[in-house]
Structures are given as C-alpha cells and as structure tokens.
Amino acid sequence: MKKIIFIFISCSISLINFGQSTKEQDQKSIKSMAGCYEVTFNYAETFSPDKNYKFHDREKTHALELAKIIEDTGDKISIQHLLIVGSKDSAMIVKHWRQDWIYQNTDLYTFDKGTKWKYKSLPKSEVLGQWTQKVYQVDDSPRYQGSSTWIHVDNKNYWENNADAPLPRREYTQRDDYNVLNRTNRQEITDYGWIHIQDNRKILRKKKSKDILIAQERGENVYKKVNPERCLAAEQWWSQNSSIWDKVRNSWDKVYKRNKDLIMKKQKNDIELFEILSKYNTDVSQKEIDKEINKFVEK
Template sequence: MNRIKTLLATGLFSIALGSGPAVAHPPVSADKAAAGFEQDHVDILAMAGTFKVRFDMQESTPWVAGYTPLERKISGGDEVVRVIEDTGRKIVLQHMLVAEHEGRTMVIKHWRQDWEYEPTRVLVYADRNTWKWVDVPEKFRTGRWSQTVFQVDDSPRYGGWGQFETQGGVRRWRSNWTWRPLARRDAVRNPVYDRYLSINRHQNTPDGWIHWQDNTKMGLKDGKLVPIVQEYLLNTYTRFDGYDVKAADDYWVATKDYWAQVRAEWACVAEAKGGIAVDEKADTGTVISGRLMELADEIQAGRIKTAEAAAEARKLIAANTRKI
C-alpha cells in the first residue's frame, strides 16, 4: 500500500477520483438529466453490434529527460459486441474477438464494459493488483454514468464516471481522471512506468463508434509518482460483418451461464473483501485468467459441464483474492 500513500501525498489520487473534471463538469440539474437519459441509453446501446476494429497507439510527449517515445503501433481485428444485460439504468456490453488461425476460427472473450446510471460508487484501480470501491460525490451523481471495464476473465481493469455532453456538434461521454493498470502491450516490456492516469471518451460515428484514450504513463522516481510519457490511443469500431459472426454467438450461447457465475463470484468478492486484490502477470493478466478462459473452452467443447467448471472457477477466485 506504499504507492497509495504516495498518491495521497502527491494529490494525484484525488485527481483520479474526480476533482479535475468537477471543475469542467459542474453538477447537472435533475431536469437536464431526465431530458438526456433516453439519448444516453441509446448511445450506449449503439456500441453493440459487429465491427472491424482499428487500434492506433502513439506515445508522443516525453515528460522526463532521456525517454524516447515508442514508435506508433497500429493493429486491428474483428469484434462482436453483445448486450448481455439492460435494465435501463444498467447496461452490460460483452466484447468478443474473432480471428482466423491456420484455417480455423478462434473466438477470444475480450473486455466487458458495465454502464450504471447515477452510481453511488465505482470500483477503481488503486495500486498494483488492487481495486477499491470509491464513492462518487453526491452532487456529481445526477445525470452521470459510470463505466467499469473488466478484463477477459471478468476481473476488474478500471472504472470511472462522467457525463454525456455535446461540443462542436459532437456528442460524447467523457470520464473523470481514472487510474489504470498497464495493458499487456506495455507490461511485457518491463517499462519504466507502471500505470496510466487517463481520460476516456466514447462517441458514436455515422458508421460505428470510437474509444479515445488520453493516457499519461506514470512511474515511480525517487519514491514519487511522476509522468513519464503521454500516449494517445484511438480505438475505431466500424460496422462490419464480413467474418464468422456466428462463431462468436455460438461461443456465447455455450458459455454465457458459466461466465454469469464467474461475474457473480467476482462481485461477491468485491463486496465481502472491500474490493478486489488479485495478483497479475504481465503476459496473462490475473494469475488465474488462463484457467478461467480454458474452462469456458472446455464447456464449449463438451469436455466439462457448466456447473463443474463454475465450481472450479469459484474456488480459484476465492483462493487467489485477498481482503483489502
């Protein structure tokens, strides 16, 4: 927990919890919130569908002497996004990558995003291997949505809150400042930074949507967190169905009950233990991620029953998480 003390000492932890955007985004009136709710709901649901995705990553400005920004990296793939829950005030979107490898179609359960309207708290990244509940200030709840992003095994990645706004004729959701753990693309490099301080923006386009990230890569220097380099990351989702969409839907039909139980177990841990503390590896995410994913594949292949797989998953989560 030394790093949390460092965050508090430097004031950066308070930035991440909302003091920065609070200036740019004053409280929303109840009337304005009610008027915008339906459009917010429509805009979130519009992120579901079938897409060609382009990931464009660019380190730009170094903030410390002697650091050379990485060359721009562009990658992509085919992604199916399905609505797996919609209660009106909560929407859950599950992403699945579809890839061809040696003549075979492979489905990789990808990230998940949970949206909640007027949340009272958010599960946020607090330090290495640790996610904690943080209250949303009461005066900034009205009309706002939280977005919590989860990793491939449904463990948390980052969370934040913000509002939909229209500027220059473009409507977008903009988060508060949020802390995030390193993505695997960076973690496997053993870099000098060890986390990101980020603003996320989601906005619809005529043929899909974009997820725009403004990431300050942070690292410890002489016991203090300092900015190392700025990164601009643009994920572009363009509507496209010229791939094996059915493979993703078949995977989800076969495994959705298992993943529902996995999500429920992570949620129970977060409640019972005051958040989630689980060790991670640079190349795989959590130390149990590989096995949790394998169990889903075994269900689809008919080698294990859902109940048996879910029981093993619960044991793995319980054994590898700690009280905050």
C-alpha cells in the same frame, strides 16, 4: 403568487422531462456501441519530460470484434467484447474486455498500483445524471472505472472520464519503467460506429512520493460497423459459453460487494486466472468458480 407557483411547477416538469429525455439519449448512445465491428487500434507516444527518453514504436493493429449486450435493465447496460481470430472457416473466439454502464452509481474501485484497487463511495449528489463505466479484464477482474455525464450537443455525442489503470496487455510484459496508466477515455458515437480516444499518461508511482511522468501517449481505437454475419461465429461461441461467464460474473459480484480495498494475485502456481477460467466447461459449478476466484483475491 399563483402565477409564480405555476411557472415554478412548469419549470420543474420541464426539468424532469429533460432529465428523462437525456437518460434515454444516454441509453441509446451506450447501446449503439453494440454490434459487429472492424476495429483499428492505434497508439503513439507523443511526449516525455525526459530528454533522453527513447520513444517506443507506434502500434497499429486490426481486429474483427463483436460487442454484445448481455444485460440491459435500463439503469445497467453490460457489453461483452469478443475477438474473432483467423479465417471464416476456422475462426477462433477470444473473450475480450467488458464494459458495464451503471446509472447514478455510487460504488467505485479505483486503481492504486501493483495489483491493488481502492474502494471509493461517491456521494449521491455527485453522480446525479451520470453514468459509471466499469471496464473489466478478460477474466472479469477490474481494469478501470469512472463516472461522468454523457454529452449530446452540437451534433456531438460522447462520454469522457479520467481514471488510473494497470499497464495495458500490449505492454505489461514488455515494460517495467512505469506502473500506472492514467487514462483520459472518450467514447464518441459516430456515423460509422464509434471511436475510443485515449490521452494516456504513463506514470511511475512509488510509495510516499509524487507520481513521475514517464511519457504521454495518444490512442485512437476506431470501431466501424460491418455486416453482422461476419460475427456469427462469436454469436455462436457466446451462446455455447455464456453460462460459464455468467457464473464468473456472479462470483466477482460477491467480491465487489464487500466494498473493501481489493488486492489481486497475478498468478497462482505460475498460472493466470484467465487460463483457468477459459478451460471450464458449461457444467462447472458456481461453487467451484467461487473457490478459484477467491484464490486470486488477497484476504
């Protein structure tokens, strides 16, 4: 009997240590996505059930981008992406997307259609050992969220999840034949940086009817690490402007913590939220930002 108890205790300790080791591997993988990168964005439509569908042209663009860790508490790691546009001497910085990674998170916002996100509470038993990736638009409004387990096996190091999202910025002013991008996202760490692989389904979603598949798309965004000095302009820009976006995130956190379905307004007086936020100076108050963001949130 003592031998059985000893074996049970030993196995339990091993499992605990394995869990801790895995979490440390996860954290290392997530944080390795930070850095200065040359990025190649590749997209190609691959299939449509409609024989008369006209496939859109393939897209391939390049960018220089800083991915900067702006918060790290162990259970939450936040990475802000900043695009660097133009020459070294006259670089313009564009605040890009943000990804938050949260350990064993139970609160999600899932995209429905239009400008509506549904709040979803996950059971704790479903998220054990998992990380939620929460991706945000340039104005820090939601884009897509999902919870999965990081995989570290056979020299592979990746996280994969499926989630619905609005149309990407590259298409949301160009297309009206679909209204939901169902994304299978895979973040895979490589020896040169990392790659964001997407298997996307462009869907037309209507009320009280089945989703209609318009086309499938493959995306491969390749992040190759380069000399950090090439991203110094973005580092300096963030140092000067981060206090504004700290307040923006604080304001959005108040909205998200309501734990209720969220409906956004695309524009207010023909102006998008990002246009308003990007014009603020560092002396803007938290109260003013709260007020502005709430104008874009349906009560």
